[in-house]
Structure formats: C-alpha cells, structure tokens
Amino acid sequence: MNSDQNQKSNQYQKQDQNEPKQTSGVIINLQNETEVQNYCQQVKNGEIQSTSVQLNKNIKILNLSEQYLQIFDEQILSQLQLLEKLNLSSNQLTKMPDSLNKMQRLKVLDIRFNLINSINGMQYLIGLQRLNLIGNQISNIDCLANLVGLKTLFISQNKISNIDCLENLVGLQDLFINENQISNIDCLANLVGLQKLLINENQISNIDCLENLVGLQDLFIYENQISNIDCLANLVGLKKLLINDNEISNIDCLANLVGLQKLLINDNKISNIDCLANLVGLEYLDVSGNYISNIDCLANLVGLQTLLISKNKISNIDCLENLVGLQTLLISQNKISNIDCLENLVALQTLFINDNKISNIDCLENLVGLQNLEASGNQISNIDCLENLVGLQTLLISQNKISNIDCLENLVGLQNLEASGNQISNIDCLENLVGLQTLLISQNKISNIDCLENLVGLQKLEASGNQISNIDCLANLVDLKNLKQAEIKYLTQTVQQIWLVYKNFQQARTKYLTQTALKIWLVYKNLKQAEIKYLTQTVQQIWLVYKNFQQARTKYLTQTAEIWLFFFVCWLVFFVP
Incomplete structure (x- = not known):
C-alpha cells in the first residue's frame, strides 16, 4: 500500500474529536492489533461512524479486553480467519459474536467477565485449546461436548448446575468449575489427564469419582458438603489439597500423600491428625477450626513455613520447638498457657497467640524477625521482652494486665498498636513512634496524651474510657479519619x-x-x-x-x-x- 492510500485510509484519525467523523464511502484499513483496538474504541465513543473496514488477514492475536464494548463489530472477526488468540474479557458483551463460530483456527478464547448467558455456536470452534468463560451468566454448557482438543477450561462463577457434557474431554489438564451450582461430578471419572481441578464452592457431597485421577497435582474442593474423602488415598501426586469448610471428620486417607506441600483442612470436624506425621514435604498447613487437642505428630514436619492451628482444643505445643523454618504461626483461641518452646523459632515473622491463657512471653525476646504479634486476650502483665523487636509493625496486646509499656519507645517501625483494656497510665514512650497509623488505647487509666502531638501520621485513634481532660495535642493530627479517641x-x-x-x-x-x-x-x-x-x-x-x-x-x-x-x-x- 502506497503512502497516498495510507493517508486516505487513516484520515478519520485526524478529524475533529468533538464530532462523529463522516466515513461514508471510505474503507478503513486496519493493519495490526493496535489499529483494531483504536477503531473499536472510537466507534464505541461515537468519534467515528461504523463503516466498512478492511483488515490485515494475517493478524493472529487480538486483544480487545477492558474496552467496555457492548456490541462487537461482526465484520472484524469475519475477516480474521487466521486468528489464533482472541481476548474479549472485561467488557459488557451480552452475546457471543456470530462471526466467532467460523473461526476454526482459534486456539485461545478469553471472554471472562462479561454478561453472556448463552454460548450456543461455540461447538464449531473445534481448534480451541484454552477457553475462559469465568464470571458470566452461563447456565448451559452442552455445546462444549465436542471440543475434545480443550486442555484448559475455566467456567467458574457462572450459574452452571450440570457438567455431564465434559465426560469426553479427556485431554483436559486444567478444569476450573468452582463457584457454580454443581452437585454431581461423576462425569469427571474418566478425565485421567487432569492436573488441576477446582470444584470449590458448589453443592457437592460425593467425590468418589476422583479416585482414579492419579495425575492430579492441585485439588480444590473446599466449601462443599463433603464428609468422606477416602477416595483421595491413591492420589499420591497431589501437591496442593484444599478441603476446608466441609463436614470431614476422618483424614486417615492422607497418610501416604507424601508429596503434599500445601494442605488446608480447616473448619471441619476433625479431632485426630496423627496421619500427617509422615508428610515431611508440607510447607503450609491449616488445621484451624476443628476439635484437635494433640499435635505431637507435627514434630518432624521441619519444612513447615506456615502453620495455622487456631480455634482448637490444644493445650501443649512443645512439639513445635524444632520447626525452625516457621515464618507464620497462628495458635489463637486454644487452651495454651506456656509458649517457651517458641524461643528458637527465629524465622517467625507473624505470630498470633491471642485468646489463650498465657501469662509469660519472655521467650519472644530473641525473635527479632517478628513483624506482626497478636497477643490480645491473655493474662500478660510484663512485655519488657519486646524492647529489642525493632522490626515489629503490628502489635496487638489488648485485654491483658499490662501497666507499663515503656519498652516500646524504640519500636519506631510500629504502624499499628492496640493496647486497650489494660492498666496503662503513662504513654509518654509513644512520642517518637512517628510511623503509627492506628493507636487503640481505650479502657485504661490514661490522663495525659500530650505525647501524641507529633504523631502526624495517625489515621485512627481510640482512647475512650480513660481519664483524659485535655485533647489540645490532637489539633495537628490532620490525617485522622474518625476520631473515636x-x-x-x-x-x-x-x-x-x-x-x-x-x-x-x-x-x-x-x-x-x-x-x-x-x-x-x-x-x-x-x-x-x-x-x-x-x-x-x-x-x-x-x-x-x-x-x-x-x-x-x-x-x-x-x-x-x-x-x-x-x-x-x-x-x-x-x-x-
């Protein structure tokens, strides 16, 4: 194409942006993805009138995501017979473009987060390998039955209740059907090539059909109605297993899943976790919200980096003393009174010990890597051991028996401090903690808060239930959003x-x-x-x-x-x- 033709074909781009451009009788040439994007946006905005377009038929990738398109110009796709990847995600489309049905070379189609309720006609896209339909209003997917070339299928967050059409898609490797209305998944029994399966947040009660899917590496079945998981015993390839928020009471079938790296079994009805003793590859374990009283089986899981055991019936945690790789430990809401075993866990960054029966926390003095400490709701009276934890960003010590907090004066990295419900009378030590954004000191014995006048970064301050009579010092705290203090x-x-x-x-x-x-x-x-x-x-x-x-x-x-x-x-x- 010579320069004169180029000038003519693109003249619509040079006209006054305040008026629709008159392009009647002009054929607009679109040579690449960027020009197609600009054309669609200008038509949508009324900057030009929809007219005849001529496209470079060799375009293979087209991204029109986040264009707020409600209607798609059919003549565009009808000319792109060689297109292999099409992204129409995050628009406002209510129907599939009719011309899409003829694009048999299309391999990747992404139309997630639109308003589409029907995908009829998609059965003709026999070359599809990856299809993303997440976040639409689709209830029927029967037209997918013949797309045997699919390797990845995302149909989460729709209104789907029946997935029987998937039974012959034996080439599937990744299947995401979470957040729908599915109760029966028997059709998945033959999909032995599956590596990732997300069926969480549905209405599933029986998962026996999964017993032969030995290729599974990631299985998410949380927030369903499952009570029996014995079928998982042979899935030795599993690396991530999320079965939390179900009705499971027995997990003995997990004993041989030694490849597990991440296991979430929280919020079930589990009382015994001895079967986890040999899962030495675990890096992340969440057993919170169960009926567990004994965790001695965790003693050898030295690879653990995150351990969540809150909301159980645990009183003894001595078995944790050798888990020196722990970075996050949550043992809140148990019956724990002694935490001396934590003194060598120097890798800890986040520690929640709130709502227990703990009175002594001296063992924390060497945990200089701590960034977040939640120790509220205990019987702690002395916190001098915290004076060297200069990396602390969040410290929650409300509802204890603390009267002196002078040890906090050097914790200049603190951003959030909650110390309500104690016996504190003097807070002068806070005057240099200029990084504080949240300060909760309600229900104490404080009468003077002049030390706060330089804490100009404060956004939230609560100091009710004290004996404060003068608040002039707060005049310059302009960032406070709601002064509940x-x-x-x-x-x-x-x-x-x-x-x-x-x-x-x-x-x-x-x-x-x-x-x-x-x-x-x-x-x-x-x-x-x-x-x-x-x-x-x-x-x-x-x-x-x-x-x-x-x-x-x-x-x-x-x-x-x-x-x-x-x-x-x-x-x-x-x-x-």
Whole structure:
C-alpha cells in the first residue's frame, strides 16, 4: 500500500474529536492489533461512524479486553480467519459474536467477565485449546461436548448446575468449575489427564469419582458438603489439597500423600491428625477450626513455613520447638498457657497467640524477625521482652494486665498498636513512634496524651474510657479519619460524664435519629459531617469525635452544659420526626 492510500485510509484519525467523523464511502484499513483496538474504541465513543473496514488477514492475536464494548463489530472477526488468540474479557458483551463460530483456527478464547448467558455456536470452534468463560451468566454448557482438543477450561462463577457434557474431554489438564451450582461430578471419572481441578464452592457431597485421577497435582474442593474423602488415598501426586469448610471428620486417607506441600483442612470436624506425621514435604498447613487437642505428630514436619492451628482444643505445643523454618504461626483461641518452646523459632515473622491463657512471653525476646504479634486476650502483665523487636509493625496486646509499656519507645517501625483494656497510665514512650497509623488505647487509666502531638501520621485513634481532660495535642493530627479517641462511652440517664469538644464547629449534621439509636457522635475541628447515631430513650452512650467542622458553632457552653445537653437530647427524641 502506497503512502497516498495510507493517508486516505487513516484520515478519520485526524478529524475533529468533538464530532462523529463522516466515513461514508471510505474503507478503513486496519493493519495490526493496535489499529483494531483504536477503531473499536472510537466507534464505541461515537468519534467515528461504523463503516466498512478492511483488515490485515494475517493478524493472529487480538486483544480487545477492558474496552467496555457492548456490541462487537461482526465484520472484524469475519475477516480474521487466521486468528489464533482472541481476548474479549472485561467488557459488557451480552452475546457471543456470530462471526466467532467460523473461526476454526482459534486456539485461545478469553471472554471472562462479561454478561453472556448463552454460548450456543461455540461447538464449531473445534481448534480451541484454552477457553475462559469465568464470571458470566452461563447456565448451559452442552455445546462444549465436542471440543475434545480443550486442555484448559475455566467456567467458574457462572450459574452452571450440570457438567455431564465434559465426560469426553479427556485431554483436559486444567478444569476450573468452582463457584457454580454443581452437585454431581461423576462425569469427571474418566478425565485421567487432569492436573488441576477446582470444584470449590458448589453443592457437592460425593467425590468418589476422583479416585482414579492419579495425575492430579492441585485439588480444590473446599466449601462443599463433603464428609468422606477416602477416595483421595491413591492420589499420591497431589501437591496442593484444599478441603476446608466441609463436614470431614476422618483424614486417615492422607497418610501416604507424601508429596503434599500445601494442605488446608480447616473448619471441619476433625479431632485426630496423627496421619500427617509422615508428610515431611508440607510447607503450609491449616488445621484451624476443628476439635484437635494433640499435635505431637507435627514434630518432624521441619519444612513447615506456615502453620495455622487456631480455634482448637490444644493445650501443649512443645512439639513445635524444632520447626525452625516457621515464618507464620497462628495458635489463637486454644487452651495454651506456656509458649517457651517458641524461643528458637527465629524465622517467625507473624505470630498470633491471642485468646489463650498465657501469662509469660519472655521467650519472644530473641525473635527479632517478628513483624506482626497478636497477643490480645491473655493474662500478660510484663512485655519488657519486646524492647529489642525493632522490626515489629503490628502489635496487638489488648485485654491483658499490662501497666507499663515503656519498652516500646524504640519500636519506631510500629504502624499499628492496640493496647486497650489494660492498666496503662503513662504513654509518654509513644512520642517518637512517628510511623503509627492506628493507636487503640481505650479502657485504661490514661490522663495525659500530650505525647501524641507529633504523631502526624495517625489515621485512627481510640482512647475512650480513660481519664483524659485535655485533647489540645490532637489539633495537628490532620490525617485522622474518625476520631473515636474522643468518644465518651457509658453515659447513663444521669449524664455522669460529658466531654465537650470545642473550637470551630461547622456543618454539623445529625443522622440516623431513631428510637432505637444508641450513640451520639459529635466531631470537632476538621471532621466533615458530624454524625449523631443511635439515640435511645436511655441515652446510654454519647461519643464526641472531632476534626474539621465547618458552618455551625457552639456558643455559650458553660458550666450548665450538662443540663443543656440533657434537654437537647429530649427534644431530639420526642419532637424531631
């Protein structure tokens, strides 16, 4: 094509973008993927009128994803008979392009995340090897029965209940049919080439058909109604097995699956896990949310990097002392009182020991790699052992018996600190923790918070239930999004305690006033849209929160403020419709 022809064929691109371009009688030549993308987008936006196009018939790959297309220009596909890969994902298509049915050389088709409810005609795409239909509104897939060349099929997140049409697709290697309405998977019995099978989040109760799928490496069957998994005993090639959130009580069949690297059996009805003793290849194990009391079988699983055993009946964890490769350990909500065995687990980065019966955590002093420590809901009184854990980013120690937190003064990497429900009276040690974004210190014995004035990065602060009388230091904390630290809780009918937050109230609004409401939040200084929520006839609580108040000033707040607020509340409850 000479330069004059090129200039003529592309002249639509040079016209005024504010008016539809007149292309009547002009054939637009599209030579590559980029030009096709631009053309489709300009037609969609009304920048040019749909007209005759002539395409380079040698185009083999076309990506039109995320173009917000509702209708596809049929003449484009009708000319691309050599196309091998087509991506129409993340658009707003409601039907398959009719011209797609003639593209017998197509190998890869991606139409995920559209609004398609029918795929009739797809039976003609006999060359397909990879098909992605995730996130549509498809209920019937019978037309796929003859696509015996398929190796990868993604049909997750649809409305499919019957998959019998898949029984002859023996070439399938990866099959994703999760998040549908499937209850019967017997048709999968002959798909012995499967390597990855995702059937999670359906209505499946029987998986006996899987017993001969010895090539499986990844099997996801979580969130179903499965109670028996004996059929898995021979699937020795499994590397990832996710069977959590079912009704399983016996897992003895897993004893020989020595190739397992990741196993999730959490939230079932399991009480005995002795069969896991020989699974030395495990790197990730989640057995939380069961009825387990003994975990001695884990002693030799030295390859474990992540171990989740929360929400069980465990009281002794001494068997963990040699698992020096652990990076994440969650033992929350058990009956554990002694954690001395953790002292040598120096690779730990995340440790959750909350809601147990632990009183001593001195063994943590050498775990300098810790980044996240959750120790709330125990009986801890001394945390001096934390002073050298300078890598800590999140520290949760609420609901304990802690009175002194001076050891935290050097933990300058802290971003989140929760220490509510303790016996803390002095927080001066926090003044240099300028990286703090969240600070929860409610229900303590704190009277002075001046040390917070330089913590300009704070986004969330809660300090209710203390003895604080002056909050001037908070004036410069401009990043605070909702100042729950200025809350006043537990006010009764006698209005025993009222905090009047002051200075430039503007645009105060009361919202959600109902007879069942429980709270009033008054926000001060730079807090837009102060809300009054949840008032009740007993006025159980009043929360005063501050920041950015515009247009609406409080005047004449005097020593009679208690009486004024009482009458104001009565007026709101009885007279405001």
